Structures are given as structure tokens and as C-alpha cells.
Amino acid sequence: MKIGVFVCHCGSNIEATVDTASVAGTARAFPDVAYATDVMYSCSEPGQDGIIQAVREKGLDGVVVASCSPRMHETTFRRAVERAGLNRYMLEMANIREHVSWIGKDREANTNKAAELVRLAVEKLRRNRALFPKSFDITRRVLVIGGGVAGIQAALDCADGGLDVVLVEKTSSIGGKMAKLDKTFPTVDCSSCILGPKMVDVAQHERIALHAYAEVEEIGGYVGNFEVKIRKKATFVDWSLCTGCGLCMEKCPSRKSHDAFNEGVGLTTAINIPFPQAIPKKALIDARFCRQFLKGKCGVCAKVCPSGAIRYEMEDEVITEKVGAIVTATGFDLFDHTKYGEYGGGRYPDVITSLQYERLLSASGPTGGHVKRPSDGREPRTVVFVQCVGSRDTSVDRPYCSGFCCMYTAKQAILTKDHIPESQSYVFYMDIRAPGKLYDEFTRRAMEEYGARYVRGRVAMIYPKGDRLLVRGADTLMGEQVEIEADLVVLAVGAEAAAGSPALAEKLRISYDKYGFFMESHPKLRPVETNTAGVYLAGACQGPKDIPSSVGQGSAAASKVLGLFSRQKLESDPQISQVNQRRCVGCGKCALTCPFGAVKMIDVRGEPKAEVIETVCQGCGICAVTCPQGAVQLEHFTDNQILAEVNALCQS
Amino acid sequence: MPILAGKELRIVGFLCNWCSYGGADTAGVGRFSQPTDLRIIRVPCSGRIDPLFIVKTLLYGADGVLVSGCHPRDCHYGQGNFYARRRLEALKRFLPIIGVEPGRFEYTWVSASEGQRWQQVVQGFTEQVHALGPSPASAVFGACREIPDEKGGPRVAV
Amino acid sequence: MSQALTYAYYPGCSGLGTSREYDQSTRAVCDALGIGLADIPDWSCCGSSPAHTVDHVLSAALAARNLAKVEAMGRDTAVTPCPSCLTNLRTASHRMADNAFRERTNALLDTPCRNTVTAKSVLQILAEDVGLDALARKVVKPLAGLRVAAYYGCIMNRPPEVMRFDDHENPMAMDGILAALGADVRPFPLKVECCGASYGVARRDIVARLSGRLLAAAEDVGAEMVATACPLCQMNLDLRQGQINSAGGTSHHMPVLYFTQLMGLALGVPEERLGLDKVCVSPRGALRAAAERAAAETAKGSKA
Incomplete structure (x- = not known):
């Protein structure tokens, strides 16, 4: 076997702390290595051409690239060796950037470690063999989970692209958080006027099957x-x-039923259609409040329907449902502000969340668009907005910025005026x-044209004083304490x-971060893909996002599905x-342990034997460890390959 | 090529591709500096790790072995880390029987987002192994180390 | 309730002086509840006010001397009624978690401190170790009709990473205890605000303003009495109420008792063991009003 080793400088990313020329020099002494060199950027066009040229000129049968993580560029280099005429699995990578040059400054130790990792890759490659994929049929349908604006966009784009779409929404209407908003920033256009038509499109699209008030229970395949x-x-x-009459x-x-759509600022009936523009416009009974369920008698709705x-x-x-791809667009929830004891912990009726305030501002809200205090229905004169409630605060384990609260607070200050x-708004920030098109201009308008008084500092506490609320905070620019008597306090919850989310991620077999947001495949270059093939992300389920970004991701996820199909x-x-x-002795343990049902037992001349269904097997290798006979081997990660890697590291 | 004499000990990591290998990458991207002793072997899933790999690694002379996979319930393949956990727990109890100090083997769960946690894990484990010093195993078992080269040859000869 | 609840007890210097009634009532209440308090022999200053402003190691050493004595008693928990003592004892433990710091601290001590003792407030053990249900069962004279505001002061729960007890912005332990005794506990928004104690000598105007605000807020929520857990808070709100009134032109007449005194009343402890006569603003009126209200309530109930 003739192996070529290419040690990448990655500009100065690797070269700064690893002597790549020396690594290449050491590699020349490894068994079967016929050629070794260091290259400036192995992933660049000249870098890849160099690999291809070396394969052809030196007659190499396998290539080791020592550069970044295989999670970054394995596919790139596999394609390169394929262009050079080799099987794509005759490539191994040594991760000498993320695992070496970036985590230590000791050049001697790094160089030595890099050479060891190259040796490990060479020993594995010596035991690689050409592998060939099988092709299989696909179901050209897509499941979209979540009917907020991101999910709606993804569903419409997929359907317009000719795919059948199954859209699952947890609540009884699509529309998500956007449907609850009165206006949107920075244009102050009516939220339901721009979202409503899209919702109707979903209802009327012949390729979209909508399951509202439904949840994904199990995902196989x-x-x-x-x-x-x-x-x-x-x-x-x-x-x-139901006609929705x-x-x-x-x-x-x-x-007196809880009105979830109005965020609890109003009450609704036990049987209800959540809002006039609901899609589907169908009634449902909230059994927690219905007299028929609570007392066993009533039946009024049955009589009048x-x-x-x-x-x-x-x-x-x-x-x-059988589908070929899944778009996850499950959105976000609001931070529970009752965790802030100093803001009343939910005890003061006139301390409300920004989304509750949005419902008070909305013409279709419980107050018909008249801003009234929840406690006594009085119109507030002084409104205090508190930003970063549950954002950028490690004390409540929310160190991240939610991104859109600054903007919606400016919008709400403008709408208040x-x-x-005659009202006066104060914004603690x-x-x-x-950062966004026309965004900063918008916040400036809130201050300059609408007279919102912005106070830079956090609010220390809110407490009732008579029938008003005393908001005490710091003005860090003036270096003094501020106390404002407010009629209404709006918390910009993050x-x-x-x-x-974690439970859904587990069903989808995708990763999530410690806060429950889903992990994308690559933070910059693969923002809507996940590490599970065929599962894509759209909108705020991946991290807080405003409407334009969510819509953009919805379209992006749809384009990925269309590309796949x-x-x-x-x-x-x-x-x-x-x-x-x-x-194989036919014990069947592998079939029992396989999470995918990819091992079936067959009869070979009267004896039971295991057989792997190639298009179902996902390559985890659980069966290989389970097999008491060593009869099952995971291609590309065989026992011999792994032990050869161990041996490469442990020989002194 | 030897480890750096006097500076490093030989620590081998078996990491699943989806979570912990990614977590180690995230640590690199975040420039979270770590000791240089650890060498990582990438496997698709912690469920792919045969406990006998670890035994062999220790008998071949590794001073420490670290295994890391996805958090329970978070396995890319659904259940692989549950199999791993059971196997590795059994292994933990077995190692002292063959004379390996318990501190030379650890397993842990690190997700792809937990770069900082990976740094702490590596730091902690490396310090733990350094406290134990070089493993006596290679001197004792140095003889029994042949690697079958052909697929289908004898399996682990322990 | 476990029979075996016994703690090392650290009364603190106020307990022997300005807040004798806090110490007395604490002992009486624990006695009534079957909690053993074993005095730490030869205890000394916790390192409060002066030391910690000058030298953290010295301050920790003062606290650690006492913690070492608790270790010598073979106990792992020290309780103190005073939040200021508690802060110093816990801060010392917190800092000594760092081995280097502990070594520097122990260098000043005859008997080194191993840092194995957890200091807790009397409030914490009553709320957590005894528990509200057990407490409610022991009540013989419920505080029915007593409108009271629970005032924790600024340091009982803060800083949270050191104190590790209750919500540091909206603590509820004392509210819960008083409610278990049958009192009408008013939600008191300023329950963790500063009374101005550290300016007690230098800037009495600040004390008058801050403490005055507390009394006004308590009246606002309809409280007829304030329950405290801190000797300095009690002193500022009670002893200085006259100063507060003359500085602010107000006419507060708000009795301020230690929560342990109220507990004693409810548990049927004889009054002379609770030191009710030690406070300046007499609680008699408020207690009488509460009793009358409760009686009227019962009468109304039986009529209906």
C-alpha cells in the first residue's frame, strides 16, 4: 500500500504551534507512507489539486490529511480523493487543529502529538477498504413540526416546490407567537395583516395536510x-x-376559562376558537373548564351547534405518517418572570409581560386595543419597560441575549404614545x-420622536405604593438611584x-444545548441542518430569532428539503x-440490541443467521460489541482498525 | 514516537463522533487550553466501544483511558450510550481485579456544545492520571501484545 | 420532628446585650420544640463590623476560631440567631473552601479549623429542620388576627452563593413560619431592604430615612406589627422609632418584635421567658387588637 500524508498549516492556525514540516518528515518513516508533505491550505483549490496530483503521480492508494476536525472537512477531502480516482473511504484525517494547535501553546508537545495522531490515522488507513454506497427509494413528503411563522414559511415553500407537506401544530391554530403580536418592528405594520394571508394559504394549499392540536409522539426510520x-x-x-360559526x-x-391566546390577560369560554383569524377556524373544548366535564351536565354547546x-x-x-424529511420549527417560550422575586414574582397584577402588553395593544385583544391596567381597568399614564428580564443574567442561568427584546420594547414604547x-414611557436597558436594517433608526425614533426616556441600568425592585408601583433602579450613566412611580410595568421577558424541546430532540435524535435550543450542524455554514440526516431546523427552536430571520430560516430549511428530494x-x-x-451462531443478540431493527434473522441451510439490512443500518456499532463471536464488524470502524489505532498510540 | 518523557503520560480517549468529539472540537474552536497528553480515537458511538478495547489499551501501556459519549437520552442512535454505560460500569468493577488502579479509567458524558466542560474533563482526568504516575502495566504485560492484521483474525487476546 | 435535633449554638455578642430578648426567646422556643442548643464553650467575636473591612484573613480567623470549637464539640452544624454573625461564619467557610486561604487563616489560630461545620440561622433550622407542619401542630395559642409584616433585613439571604437559603430577593421562610402560627402575614415588598444599620452611628439621617421607609411600607400593607430576625434591624426600627418620627414628621407606632418572640407566644411559652418588656414600642395594643379581631371572627363563624 502507498499512503500520502498531507500536513496542513491552515495559514497560521496550525503552523503557529505545530511544526508541520517536521510532522511530515516524521510521517515519512511510518509504514506504507510513500509520500508526505506540508501544505499551506489543504482545503483550498490548489491544496486539493496538490493531493489529486500526488495520488496520480506517486500512485497512492490512500491519503491522510492532517488538518482540522473531520466533522469540518471530511466530506471535502473524500470528494477530492474520489476525483483522484480512489475510493472515497481511502481517506483518513488527523485532527491537529481543534485537538492540537488550538488547545495548547507548547510547540514541541504539539508537534509530537500531531505526529502521533498522523501515525494513528496511517495505521487505521492501512486497514481501510473501499466501500460502496447502496441507493434506496425515498418518500417525497415532508413533516413540518410547528406552525409558527417559520414553520408556515417552510411548509408553503415545500408545498409550492411540489412536495406533500404534513404540518403538525401543538395548539388549535397555526400562527405561533407572531399571531399574538399587534404590530411588528421596525415598520410598525400590523402583524396579523401580514401573517393572516400566509395562514390562509396554508389552509387552502392542496399539498399541505394540517394537523392542528396535535403533537409528534414517536419518530422512527x-x-x-x-x-x-x-x-x-x-x-x-x-x-x-364544525363550520367555525x-x-x-x-x-x-x-x-371564565384561561385564555392562552391572550396570555391570560382576558378570559374566554370553555369551548372556544382562540382568535378570529384562527386557522383552522374550528372550536375546541377546554375540559379543565367545561361544565359538562366538571359537573357532568350542561350540554349547551351540543344543543346549539x-x-x-x-x-x-x-x-x-x-x-x-410516512415522510422523507422533517423540518423542526417549534419556536420558543417566554422566560418565566416569577423567578424574579424583586419584580414581585408574579404577585402584582400591573406588572405584566411584554406579550401580555402586546395583547392589550391589539385591536383584537381582550380590551379591544385600549390599554387598561389589569388591576382596575384604568388607563396608565406612566409605563415603565424593564429590559433583559431573563436575558443576559447569569443569576437566573440565562446568560444569552434574546436579541429581539430591545426592538419590541422600542416598538411598544412608540405604540404606547x-x-x-399624554403618557410617558421609561425604558430601563x-x-x-x-443591529439590523432600519433597527437602530427605529430605537432612536422611540427616544427622539416619541419621547421615551431611556435609563441605562437595571431595575433593583418593584413594589406597590398605594395603587401604583414604585420602580427603583440605577441610572448608571448618571451614577444615581432612580425611583419612578409607574401605573404599569412591562417586563421585556427573554x-x-x-x-x-429536549424531549422532542431526543425523539428526533438531534442535539440540543444546555438551554434546550437545538444544535445546528455548523454554526456558520450549516445553520439549518442538524447532525441527523434529513432533519432540519427553522426559526427560534435553534436560538432566539426575530421574524425576518425565522422566515429566512423557514425558506432555507425548505430549500434543503427540496434539494434532498x-x-x-x-x-x-x-x-x-x-x-x-x-x-455467526445465530444467537440473535445483535437483532435484539439494534435500535433501528436493522438486523434480521434469516435461515441459511436450516441454521439461523443474522443479516444486516444495509439501507436501514445507521452504523452505530452497538451490535458489533454485543456479538459474542466477533462475527459482526462495523465497516470503517472494525475491531482491528480500532485496536491498530490503540497500538499506534501505545507502542513506545 | 514516544510521548514526551517527563512531561506527558499516555492517555487515550475514545469519543463518540456526535457529541463528545464535537465537544472536543468546540473546546478547540473556543481555544480552551488543555494538557497535551490526551490522544483521541473517534468512534461512531459510545456503544461501539468494546470494554476489551479499554482493557487492551491499558495493558498495552496506556496510563489512562477516558471514554466520553452523549448525555443519557441524547444519543444520536437512541440507545448506544445506555449500552455503553452498562458495559463501562461493569468494566469499572473489573479493572481493579486485574490490577488496574480505578483512577486510570473514567467515562463521562459531554455534548457537542459543552466545550468548556470538555476542557474541565480533560484537565481533571489528566491531573488524576498524573497523580497516579506511569502505569506499571506495560512492564508486566509487555509480552502479550500482538495485533491481528487480517480482518477475522483472532479477536482480543486477553 | 426528630428527637435528636441538637445544634451547637452561637449567641453572638448582641445576644448578650442589645438583643437579649432574641437570645432568650430563641432558647425558650427551641426548648418548647425539643431542640437542643449546646453553647459553644469559650466562643468569641465572629469578626463582624471592624475586622472584615480591614483584613479578610483576620476576619475569617475570628470566625474560624469558633468553627474550630464546634468541630471540637463533634458537631457539624452551628446555629446563630444573628444574621451578621451568620454572614461572617458562612463567609469564612466559603473563603476557606480555597485551601490556600484556609492555610493562611489557620496560621493565625491555635487550633486549626478543618472547615467541616455549616453555620445556619435559627430561622433556617426552624423552617427546614423542624418544618412548618410540625410547627403548626405545636401551636397552643394561634396568632389569629395578628396582621404582621415579616422583615428579613438585607443580609439574611445575601449574597445568595454564600448564604444558600431561601429566595434572596423574596424570602418566604419567616412568612411561612408566622402563617403556620396562625398570623395574618402581609406581603411585605421591602422585606430585604436595608434599614441603614451600618450608618447607625455616623449618619443617623440615613437611618431615619431608610428605616422610616420600612415602617411606612409596613403600614401601607396593613401590618400592625413587624417581625424581624436581626438585632440591628430590630434596634433601628424599634429603638429609633422616635428619631424616625421626628426626622420625617411621621407618627409611627409600630411594635417590632423578633419572630422568635411571636413563636414563643403561639407555642405557649411564659411571657417572662420571651422578654416582651425589653422592646421600646409596646406590642400589647397590637396583640390585644388581634385577639379581639380573632374573637369577633370566631363569634361570626359560630353564628353562621
Whole structure:
């Protein structure tokens, strides 16, 4: 075997703390190494051409690239060796950047370690063999989880691209957080006027199957062929009959139900359509408040419903959908401000969240767009906005910036002045973060044209004084304490991962960070892909995002799905398990341990033997360790290869 | 090529590709400096790690072995780390029986986002191994180390 | 409640002086609840006011001397009624978690401190180790009708990483205890605000302003009494109430008791063991009003 070793400088990223020429020199003495050199940028065009040229000129059968992490550029170099005429699996990488040059400054130790990692790669490569993918059929349908603006955009783009879309939404209407907003920044255009038409498009699109009030229960399968179980929660109303006329809401006697759409600032009926523009516009019964469920008698809605749609005995239904790709757009939740004891911990009715205030501002909200204090219905004169409630605060384990609160607070200050011209707004802020087109101009308008008084500092405490609230904080620019008597305090609560995100991530087999936000494949270059093939991210489930970014990601995820489905067939990864049937004793342990059901037992001349279904196997290698006979080996990660790596490290 | 005499000990890491290898990458991207002793072997899943790999590594003369996978319930393959946890727990109890000090082997869970945690894990484990000093195993077991070169040859000869 | 609740007890210097009634009532209440308090033999200053402003090691050494004595007693928990003592004892432990710091501290001591003792407030052991349910069962004379504001002071729960007890912005331990005794506990928004204690000598105007604000807020929420857990808070709000009134032109007449005194009343401890006569603003009126209110309430209940 003839192996070529290419040690990358990565500009100065590696060369600064690793003597790459010396690593290449050492590598020349390794077994089977026929050629070794250092290169400036191995991933650049001349770098890749250099590898291809060396393969051809020196007649190499395998290549080791010592550079960055294989998670970064393995695919790049596999394509390069393929262009050079080799099988793409005759490549190994030694990670001498993330695992060497970037984590230590000792050049001697780094150089030595880099050479060892090259040796490890060479020993593995000596035992590699050419592998060939199998192709398999795909289901050209996509599942979109979450019907907020990101999910809506992804669903519409996929459907317009000719794909069948299954859209699952947890609540009884799509629209998400955006549907609750009164206006949007920085244009101050009406949120439901721009979102509403898109929601209608979803309802009317022949390629979109919408499952509202449903949740993903279980996900099986793999890219191209997922099988998804969806729990359609009981609405107690037959939606195929419900016309959305709203008569039941008019007559329902339980008028004190929690109004989730209005963030609890108003009350609603036990049977309700959450808001007039809801899609689907169908009623559902909240069993926690319905007299029929609580007391066993009422039945008013059943009596008045003109289409006879009420079904008190309805139960959850689980349906199964087959899809080839999944877009996750589950959005975010608001930080729970009751964790701040100093802001009243939720005890003061006139200390509300920004989204509650949004409902007070909205013409379709519980107050018809008149700003009224929740406590006594009085119109506030002094409104204090407190920014960074649950953002940039390590004491509540939320060190990150939620990104959009500065902007929506400026918007709300502007709207407050519009609604109540004689009002005065105060905004307590830490820094104003307004990077975006027309964003900074917008916050300046709030101050300069609308007279919002911005105070740089945090609020120390809020407490009632008479029927008003005393807001005490620091003005760090003036270096003094400030006390403002306010009629209403609006907390600009930050974003956190949607409740249940980790559980969904586990079902999708994708990673999430410590706050529950889903991890993208690469923070810059693969922002909507995950490390699980066929699963994509859109919107705030990946991290706090404003509307334009969420819509952009929705489209981006859709384009990734369309790209995936533009191929007739998908190719399976050949790094999968293989059974040596002469060694197999047919115990079936591998079939039992396989998480994917990729091992089946077959009959070979009267004896049971294991066989791997190549397009189902995902290559985890659990079976290889389980097999008591060593009959199952994971291609590209065989026992011999791993032990050769160990040996390469441990020989002195 | 030897480890740097007097400076380093021989520490081998087995890391799953999806979480911990990524976490080690994240630590690198964040320039979280670490001791240079550790050499990482990438495997697809912690469930791919045969406990006998670790035994062999220690008998070949490694002074410490560190295994890291995805957090429980967070496995890319659904269940691999549960298998790993069971196997490695059994291994932990077995190692003292063959005369390996317990501190020479650790397993842990680090996600791809936890660069800083990886730094702490490496720092801590390296210090722990240095406190134990060089392993006596290589001198004792130096004889029994042949590696089958052909696929399908004898398996681990322990 | 476990029979075996016994703690090393650190009364602190105020407990022998200005807040004798706090110490007395603490002992009486613990006695009534079957909690053993073993006095730390030959205890000394905790390192409060002067030392910690000058030298952290010296201040820690003063505290550590006492902690070492608790270790010698073979106990792992020291309780003190005074939050200022508590702060010093806990801060010393916190700092001594750093070995280098502990060595510097121990260099000043005859008997080195191993730092194995956890210091807790009387409030904490009553709330956590005894528990509200057990407490409620021991009540013989409920504080029904007593409108009270629980005032914790600024250092009982702060800094949170050192004190590790209750919510540092909105603590509820004392509220819970008083409610378990049957009192009508008012939500008191300024429960962790400063009374101005550290300016007690130098700037009495500041004390008058800050403490005055506390009394006004307590009246605002309808409280007829303030319960405290800190000798300095009690002194400022009670002893200085006249000064506060003349400085602010107010006419507060707000009794300020230690929460342990109220507990004693509810648990049926004889008054002379609670030192009710030691406070300046007499609680008699408020207690009488509460009793009348409770009686009226019962009468109304039985009529209905």
C-alpha cells in the first residue's frame, strides 16, 4: 500500500504551534507512507489539486490529511480523493487543529502529538477498504413540526416546490407567537395583516395536510423514510363538521376559562376558537373548564351547534405518517418572570409581560386595543419597560441575549404614545442591541420622536405604593438611584427554548444545548441542518430569532428539503455493520440490541443467521460489541482498525 | 514516537463522533487550553466501544483511558450510550481485579456544545492520571501484545 | 420532628446585650420544640463590623476560631440567631473552601479549623429542620388576627452563593413560619431592604430615612406589627422609632418584635421567658387588637 500524508498549516492556525514540516518528515518513516508533505491550505483549490496530483503521480492508494476536525472537512477531502480516482473511504484525517494547535501553546508537545495522531490515522488507513454506497427509494413528503411563522414559511415553500407537506401544530391554530403580536418592528405594520394571508394559504394549499392540536409522539426510520406517529389530541368537536360559526362560544356558560391566546390577560369560554383569524377556524373544548366535564351536565354547546359537531366522548387519536424529511420549527417560550422575586414574582397584577402588553395593544385583544391596567381597568399614564428580564443574567442561568427584546420594547414604547398621547414611557436597558436594517433608526425614533426616556441600568425592585408601583433602579450613566412611580410595568421577558424541546430532540435524535435550543450542524455554514440526516431546523427552536430571520430560516430549511428530494434515490452510508455468517451462531443478540431493527434473522441451510439490512443500518456499532463471536464488524470502524489505532498510540 | 518523557503520560480517549468529539472540537474552536497528553480515537458511538478495547489499551501501556459519549437520552442512535454505560460500569468493577488502579479509567458524558466542560474533563482526568504516575502495566504485560492484521483474525487476546 | 435535633449554638455578642430578648426567646422556643442548643464553650467575636473591612484573613480567623470549637464539640452544624454573625461564619467557610486561604487563616489560630461545620440561622433550622407542619401542630395559642409584616433585613439571604437559603430577593421562610402560627402575614415588598444599620452611628439621617421607609411600607400593607430576625434591624426600627418620627414628621407606632418572640407566644411559652418588656414600642395594643379581631371572627363563624 502507498499512503500520502498531507500536513496542513491552515495559514497560521496550525503552523503557529505545530511544526508541520517536521510532522511530515516524521510521517515519512511510518509504514506504507510513500509520500508526505506540508501544505499551506489543504482545503483550498490548489491544496486539493496538490493531493489529486500526488495520488496520480506517486500512485497512492490512500491519503491522510492532517488538518482540522473531520466533522469540518471530511466530506471535502473524500470528494477530492474520489476525483483522484480512489475510493472515497481511502481517506483518513488527523485532527491537529481543534485537538492540537488550538488547545495548547507548547510547540514541541504539539508537534509530537500531531505526529502521533498522523501515525494513528496511517495505521487505521492501512486497514481501510473501499466501500460502496447502496441507493434506496425515498418518500417525497415532508413533516413540518410547528406552525409558527417559520414553520408556515417552510411548509408553503415545500408545498409550492411540489412536495406533500404534513404540518403538525401543538395548539388549535397555526400562527405561533407572531399571531399574538399587534404590530411588528421596525415598520410598525400590523402583524396579523401580514401573517393572516400566509395562514390562509396554508389552509387552502392542496399539498399541505394540517394537523392542528396535535403533537409528534414517536419518530422512527431514517432520512428518506421516516415513520412518524402523531397524537391528535381530543378537541371534543368533530372538525369535519364544525363550520367555525362561533355560536357555541356565544352560548357557552363557562366564561371564565384561561385564555392562552391572550396570555391570560382576558378570559374566554370553555369551548372556544382562540382568535378570529384562527386557522383552522374550528372550536375546541377546554375540559379543565367545561361544565359538562366538571359537573357532568350542561350540554349547551351540543344543543346549539347547528351542525351537530360536539363529541364529548372523543378520545385522542394516534395516526402514522410516512415522510422523507422533517423540518423542526417549534419556536420558543417566554422566560418565566416569577423567578424574579424583586419584580414581585408574579404577585402584582400591573406588572405584566411584554406579550401580555402586546395583547392589550391589539385591536383584537381582550380590551379591544385600549390599554387598561389589569388591576382596575384604568388607563396608565406612566409605563415603565424593564429590559433583559431573563436575558443576559447569569443569576437566573440565562446568560444569552434574546436579541429581539430591545426592538419590541422600542416598538411598544412608540405604540404606547400612539394609544395614550399624554403618557410617558421609561425604558430601563443594559445596552441597546439593534443591529439590523432600519433597527437602530427605529430605537432612536422611540427616544427622539416619541419621547421615551431611556435609563441605562437595571431595575433593583418593584413594589406597590398605594395603587401604583414604585420602580427603583440605577441610572448608571448618571451614577444615581432612580425611583419612578409607574401605573404599569412591562417586563421585556427573554426567550427560552420551548417547553418539551429536549424531549422532542431526543425523539428526533438531534442535539440540543444546555438551554434546550437545538444544535445546528455548523454554526456558520450549516445553520439549518442538524447532525441527523434529513432533519432540519427553522426559526427560534435553534436560538432566539426575530421574524425576518425565522422566515429566512423557514425558506432555507425548505430549500434543503427540496434539494434532498431532487435526487431520484438517496445513497446509504456504507459505514455499516456486516455479519460474517461463517462465524455467526445465530444467537440473535445483535437483532435484539439494534435500535433501528436493522438486523434480521434469516435461515441459511436450516441454521439461523443474522443479516444486516444495509439501507436501514445507521452504523452505530452497538451490535458489533454485543456479538459474542466477533462475527459482526462495523465497516470503517472494525475491531482491528480500532485496536491498530490503540497500538499506534501505545507502542513506545 | 514516544510521548514526551517527563512531561506527558499516555492517555487515550475514545469519543463518540456526535457529541463528545464535537465537544472536543468546540473546546478547540473556543481555544480552551488543555494538557497535551490526551490522544483521541473517534468512534461512531459510545456503544461501539468494546470494554476489551479499554482493557487492551491499558495493558498495552496506556496510563489512562477516558471514554466520553452523549448525555443519557441524547444519543444520536437512541440507545448506544445506555449500552455503553452498562458495559463501562461493569468494566469499572473489573479493572481493579486485574490490577488496574480505578483512577486510570473514567467515562463521562459531554455534548457537542459543552466545550468548556470538555476542557474541565480533560484537565481533571489528566491531573488524576498524573497523580497516579506511569502505569506499571506495560512492564508486566509487555509480552502479550500482538495485533491481528487480517480482518477475522483472532479477536482480543486477553 | 426528630428527637435528636441538637445544634451547637452561637449567641453572638448582641445576644448578650442589645438583643437579649432574641437570645432568650430563641432558647425558650427551641426548648418548647425539643431542640437542643449546646453553647459553644469559650466562643468569641465572629469578626463582624471592624475586622472584615480591614483584613479578610483576620476576619475569617475570628470566625474560624469558633468553627474550630464546634468541630471540637463533634458537631457539624452551628446555629446563630444573628444574621451578621451568620454572614461572617458562612463567609469564612466559603473563603476557606480555597485551601490556600484556609492555610493562611489557620496560621493565625491555635487550633486549626478543618472547615467541616455549616453555620445556619435559627430561622433556617426552624423552617427546614423542624418544618412548618410540625410547627403548626405545636401551636397552643394561634396568632389569629395578628396582621404582621415579616422583615428579613438585607443580609439574611445575601449574597445568595454564600448564604444558600431561601429566595434572596423574596424570602418566604419567616412568612411561612408566622402563617403556620396562625398570623395574618402581609406581603411585605421591602422585606430585604436595608434599614441603614451600618450608618447607625455616623449618619443617623440615613437611618431615619431608610428605616422610616420600612415602617411606612409596613403600614401601607396593613401590618400592625413587624417581625424581624436581626438585632440591628430590630434596634433601628424599634429603638429609633422616635428619631424616625421626628426626622420625617411621621407618627409611627409600630411594635417590632423578633419572630422568635411571636413563636414563643403561639407555642405557649411564659411571657417572662420571651422578654416582651425589653422592646421600646409596646406590642400589647397590637396583640390585644388581634385577639379581639380573632374573637369577633370566631363569634361570626359560630353564628353562621
